[in-house]
Amino acid sequence: MDIKLQNIEYRYSIGTPFERKAIENVHFNIHSGEFVAIIGHTGSGKSTILQHLNALLQPTSGSVIIGDRVIEAGKKAKNLKAIRQKVGIVFQFPEHQLFEETVEKDICYGPMNFGISESEARRRAQELIELVGLPMETLHKSPFDLSGGQMRRVAIAGVLAMEPEVIVLDEPTAGLDPRGRKEIMDMFFTLHKEKKLSTILVTHSMEDAAEYADQVVIMHKGCVYKKGDPRSIFSSPDELFSLGLSIPEVVRFQYSLQKNYGIKLNKTCLTISELVEELDHLRKSGDPS
Numbered sequence: 001m002d003i004k005l006q007n008i009e010y011r012y013s014i015g016t017p018f019e020r021k022a023i024e025n026v027h028f029n030i031h032s033g034e035f036v037a038i039i040g041h042t043g044s045g046k047s048t049i050l051q052h053l054n055a056l057l058q059p060t061s062g063s064v065i066i067g068d069r070v071i072e073a074g075k076k077a078k079n080l081k082a083i084r085q086k087v088g089i090v091f092q093f094p095e096h097q098l099f100e101e102t103v104e105k106d107i108c109y110g111p112m113n114f115g116i117s118e119s120e121a122r123r124r125a126q127e128l129i130e131l132v133g134l135p136m137e138t139l140h141k142s143p144f145d146l147s148g149g150q151m152r153r154v155a156i157a158g159v160l161a162m163e164p165e166v167i168v169l170d171e172p173t174a175g176l177d178p179r180g181r182k183e184i185m186d187m188f189f190t191l192h193k194e195k196k197l198s199t200i201l202v203t204h205s206m207e208d209a210a211e212y213a214d215q216v217v218i219m220h221k222g223c224v225y226k227k228g229d230p231r232s233i234f235s236s237p238d239e240l241f242s243l244g245l246s247i248p249e250v251v252r253f254q255y256s257l258q259k260n261y262g263i264k265l266n267k268t269c270l271t272i273s274e275l276v277e278e279l280d281h282l283r284k285s286g287d288p289s
């Protein structure tokens, strides 16, 4: 399922003294099966965009096309339930939304609310609890007896239990330790690859954008500043620095090689293994530098 944002603008508290334009002229497409990272400073409009992806917000101008549904500014959109099922959002700190007395009930809540039978919902809960890296017996515990990281995994399982075609992640690893962050991101990447799950990730981590994304969208002051594949985005570090953004460590290393020693690689490497290969290639080619 493709999602297209067509020149959208969104204003909060419209018609009140608190009216505020959060995003404008936002235009980009998310193709079925794509992994898109949205990066930008706090307040640049990332969360506002995310909420348009399953019509929690409707644009104040422009339109959003979600599969075969068109959500247009000024027109009341009806029957949004199907969209909400197809596009799952993992909000920041999703563990704060757990409320049931057992983990199993929490995971089953969403699908059962959408008319899935209890037995099917429980089957999904059993499959997903392991997928998110928790032992089966967790299903019978209270979510409030779990650690913060475990609660986060339960909340993620609850969104996946809806079997969405698109998953939207608003800083899903915020506040986790490095190991937990890597485990969660690897899990989403595996899901994306194996189930062809379209994935939209809002992140402050340039490492994650470089490692996982097919397309990177840079937001700046409510507008799309730049979009493209990670290699082209990170090949202009000065541009990112001028916005006060950082670059992945591996790109920073190449940047200093060039700046301090005049060593220019043939391409911007996004991983350590690519970098080692490029340096080896350079050495074998006999480049005196």
Ligand SMILES: Nc1ncnc2c1ncn2[C@@H]1O[C@H](COP(=O)(O)OP(=O)(O)OP(=O)(O)O)[C@@H](O)[C@H]1O
Binding pocket: 012, 013, 020, 021, 022, 023, 040, 041, 042, 043, 044, 045, 046, 047, 048, 049
């Ligand atoms: N509920 C709201 N009411 C009024 N203004 C809002 C509301 N939510 C966000 N804004 C404003 O809209 C703009 C974009 O905010 P948004 O939350 O989309 O940015 P963000 O890039 O997601 O920030 P962060 O990284 O801090 O989550 C900001 O100027 C913000 O103050």
